[in-house]
Amino acid sequence: MAEQPLSEVDENQLVELAKSDQEAFGELYERYVSRIYNYVYYRTGNHHDAEDLTARVFQRAMQHIPNYVNRGLPFSAWLYRIAHNLVVNWHRDQRRRKVVSLDELVLTGLQSEAPEYVAEHREEHEALLSAVRALSPERQELLILKFVERLSNAEIGMIMGRSEGAIKSLYHRTLLALRDEIEKQQKVTERKTHSRFRRRS
Amino acid sequence: VNKQHVADMIEEHSEALLRGEDRSRQLLERYPEVSGVLADLFSLTNRLYDALVPIEPSHQFVAELKANLAHLRASTVKQGFQHRPPVRTRIANPQRTLLSVVAGVALITSLVGSVVMLVALLVGRGRRRHPATIA
Numbered sequence: 001m002a003e004q005p006l007s008e009v010d011e012n013q014l015v016e017l018a019k020s021d022q023e024a025f026g027e028l029y030e031r032y033v034s035r036i037y038n039y040v041y042y043r044t045g046n047h048h049d050a051e052d053l054t055a056r057v058f059q060r061a062m063q064h065i066p067n068y069v070n071r072g073l074p075f076s077a078w079l080y081r082i083a084h085n086l087v088v089n090w091h092r093d094q095r096r097r098k099v100v101s102l103d104e105l106v107l108t109g110l111q112s113e114a115p116e117y118v119a120e121h122r123e124e125h126e127a128l129l130s131a132v133r134a135l136s137p138e139r140q141e142l143l144i145l146k147f148v149e150r151l152s153n154a155e156i157g158m159i160m161g162r163s164e165g166a167i168k169s170l171y172h173r174t175l176l177a178l179r180d181e182i183e184k185q186q187k188v189t190e191r192k193t194h195s196r197f198r199r200r201s
Numbered sequence: 202v203n204k205q206h207v208a209d210m211i212e213e214h215s216e217a218l219l220r221g222e223d224r225s226r227q228l229l230e231r232y233p234e235v236s237g238v239l240a241d242l243f244s245l246t247n248r249l250y251d252a253l254v255p256i257e258p259s260h261q262f263v264a265e266l267k268a269n270l271a272h273l274r275a276s277t278v279k280q281g282f283q284h285r286p287p288v289r290t291r292i293a294n295p296q297r298t299l300l301s302v303v304a305g306v307a308l309i310t311s312l313v314g315s316v317v318m319l320v321a322l323l324v325g326r327g328r329r330r331h332p333a334t335i336a
Contacts (some may be wrong), residue, residue: 147253
């Protein structure tokens, strides 16, 4: 009987194979690299760090996969945990360095549009993404998994270790918090514009 | 309409949006008493849907990282690191566990002995200073 190609192997079986077989690990990598990259990208806001952290996620995964134990959760939950921990450390380092640029992030997704559209929506996107990144890591994670990864509440629940109902109410609270954050940021911007105008006049 | 209902409607709207449908009008018509709050949150959801778009990492990055991982694994295997027992296994080694228990018992015994000696010494001093009181 012909051997089954790795691309058709079921995930649990593939993970077991990947513990000792680099080719199987390569297949796992192919399946998840984009998702992990997206996750890291939206949590960091730039391609450079997203690439660096994605590489570290898979290096760590490869190093620890022999000890991986299947507890009935999807393999992606384990990868997202690694990514989450690395992003948290990255943010800790960034706070020390105080260098965060949203420019690159804001322009992504708008590049294919007309320049007028980019100019018009740039500020709005910037405000929204900056407000998203001011939320707690848990809330950011939920929004990324929902909108970027397009996962259902049940899948998000498995990754975040919560029930489907808990994810639904967390999503509601997240939207309310995001709305408050946007208002808060708008007030700060208005105050700054106002004081700049007063100084000029 | 309570908090739970609002959460349910937001969920319904978001799920529809992610499927490519816009159900905001129907939902707002169904619950006019909370249409103000809902309209706000629906609009925010639409903005998130527009802003949080999936992106693709560059092909070059994906290919290079895959090659690097394969190289890293090959060099790790070459050095024999892969066969090193994981940390958890080493801790679970029965000889190591026995040694830790013996060391723990010895430590506790020596501590108790020191305390007993110290107390005996203090009592002895007290007797020498106040013989009458003790008698």
